[in-house]
Amino acid sequence: MAYKYIGKFDPLKNEQVRIMDENGKIINKDLMPKINDEKLVEAYKLMCLSRTQDYYQNKQQRLGKILSFLSSTGQEAGEIAYAMHVRQGKDWFLPAYRNNAAWLATGIPMKNIMMYWMGNERANIPPAGVKNLPINIVIGSQYSHAAGIAFAEKFNNKSDNVVLTTTGDGGSSQGEVYESLNFAQLKKLPVIFVIEDNKWAISNPSSNATAALNFAVKGLASGTPGLKVDGNDFLASWGVFEEAFDYVRKGNGPILIELNTYRLGAHSSSDNPDVYRPKGEFEEQEKFCPIIRMKKYLVEKKLWDDKKQAELDEKNQAFVEKAFEEAMASKDYPLEDVFEYMYSEMTPILKEQYAEAKEFFNKYPESKDGGHH
Template identity: 45%
Template sequence: MLIDKFDPLKEEMLKILDENGDIIDENLVPEITDDKLIELYKTMLLTRVTDIRALKYQRQGRMLTYAPNQGQEATQVGSIAPSEKKDWLVPAFREMGAWLYKGVPLEQVFLYWYGNEEGSNYPEDVKMLPVSVPIASQLNHAVGIGMATNIKGEDEVTVAYVGDGGTSQGEFSEALNFAAVFNTPTVFVISNNQFAISVPRKSQTKAKTLAQKAVAYEIPGIQVDGNDILAVYAASKEAIDRARRGEGPTLIEAVTYRLGPHTTSDDPTIYREDKEVEEWKAKDPLVRFKKYLINKGIWSEEKDKEQYEEYEEYVNNTFKKVENSGEIDLEDIFKYQYEEMTPNLIEQYEDHKTFVERGVK
């Protein structure tokens, strides 16, 4: 068991691929077919292309505030890939790679950041909660799903995400405590991208690792190289399998880096050095994984260029469709909070409707 081999209290990190795309220890490589490896890489590449284009759309005034993902694709895709269609994804707001792998249409991703509530109205077969902006609040929701899963005697697993800053929130501790006490099938993934907006990881906690916070709740915890998709996949597979067997929750800390700003309203040059960013660019998860696939003989630079160009066209066409979708109905702003609008939401809707109508007149 990987969780037994890598002790977060000793700052032991699971790493399988080095920065040149070479295998460090063959015994640690997870069993993944070549087709699945390509699928993982393509999802990471689509996430990167979408992210680059989305940042440009926002800077052009064509989209609302956006939270970039560049540099965190391996953490996102590698952690959700071992799950099954019946499993739940509970995101924060910076998990585009996980959303796309789970099956959320790109059009809906753009609709969300465009300010259209249809962006949170996922297809019936995509078991994912809406984006949660209040920090760490989604973790208790994830545990609630796990409790319901146990009560119903099902074997679904919930994969939930939080940032390094979110581990300082009370909801983080509450969620881990409830998950441990009720033995819920929950996998907690900490996307440790080194900064909670402008506050660095070292200012969040005196703990040597974030994974070691699992010790207090008597649940397994493991720290992995979040830019190494094989390491993230291997740890997540083990955690998901444990949860499905009824062995309870696991905490995974994926050590990665946010190459871009926290959001498009943030200026990261104020609180971090360019030298640090350049050092992490050398650890780019896409470059590392691409080298591995090429060395394995199942990918090439030519295929990569063709796929990148194909995705650029796809992303641009999808966003144009969103831009031409027209205005949303006022009711759409209110109707997706619950299965049916509650009395207070109906009241708010009627009040706002009156306000808008008066403004039109």
């Protein structure tokens, strides 16, 4: 496979792969990836579904039906692009906590995602054939896990499986990120490292996360090639990840991909970005919304229209509401689940904590909130 992007765009010059402008117009025809119309429409539908789910879950959180929630709003293009390249039953996906669109695209049922945000850890168990690790709240540690799994895959000589993991701009400051890049390059491991630069780590801007030119340069000291791509441009993201999977699968070692994107929503459902985000920034960045750009592109290609959009919106809303009802019916879990996940047998301290919690909820059953502990 002749590469259009890898080795052609220099992160040290802050070069970025971009194919479409904010109006969905193709500005770099030579960089167009090979992707058929069916895949384009499928990707767009997944992006819209995730956005509908985000909006709905945020409303339900405000009603107290979800404990917390971190949405993918604004980051759907890059996530869908890499997730659609993850082969079910073969490749691994190790997420962070802001990867709703990617979870859907890799085969995690929406009901499970909702149950997790309701507090039910059993929702983290993936369906058969889906090689996703659970949602990772410990920032940056998924990079270490990815390097470890990729190390194991390399020992399996018949395997051409790839491991993909992702973190944010703030997460890139963790020491494990650099250690993992170094180890993966030393051992030439089949892992794709992604940094989704959405410009804000809670209220901390990217400029406080690094003094480097960009995040794609982070791997160079370890010998790991880096590539910066417009993460709100689905076509560019698709093409870059198509090459990245091929590059890694052929035994070239790891690669680091920076998705230059923007978090259109809040950090979490308990956050108010208006407190710290400069006035006018959201409005300026909304012009680059991946869904708006993708829709304009599809309309121009006569693959989409307002009637199809209205039908999709109605279908998605009904699907999301049904999934939420199913999640609510399955949200309850036994108290011991909180204490039994860490070790094969509970330690003495955990046993004490479990006994104390059990006594508390027996005394104050109304505190369970319908099963949440």
